[in-house]
Amino acid sequence: MEAAANEKLKCEEFEVKRLKITEQTKRDQQPIVMLKRFAEALKSVMHPQPADLCGLPLYFDNLERVYKQFG
Numbered sequence: 222m223e224a225a226a227n228e229k230l231k232c233e234e235f236e237v238k239r240l241k242i243t244e245q246t247k248r249d250q251q252p253i254v255m256l257k258r259f260a261e262a263l264k265s266v267m268h269p270q271p272a273d274l275c276g277l278p279l280y281f282d283n284l285e286r287v288y289k290q291f292g
Contacts, residue, residue, distance in 0.1 A: 263287065 248254060266287055271280055 262291070 268280065268283065271277060
């Protein structure tokens with residue numbers, strides 16, 4: 222009887238963990254969360270936009286390269 226109760230408890234704990242993972246996955250797939258994650262990734266890869274107009278072509282070339290690289 223005790224073994225059955227322990228097995229049931231383990232199954233319930235497993236189900237709770239599975240539901241938590243499912244909910245976390247759903248949250249991670251929301252567009253706003255994905256956009257935030259992408260923006261943070263870009264911050265670490267991209268150089269700041271130059272104030273000088275002469276530097277803009279290089280900036281946009283780099284931006285385009287990063288977009289192609291990460292799809």
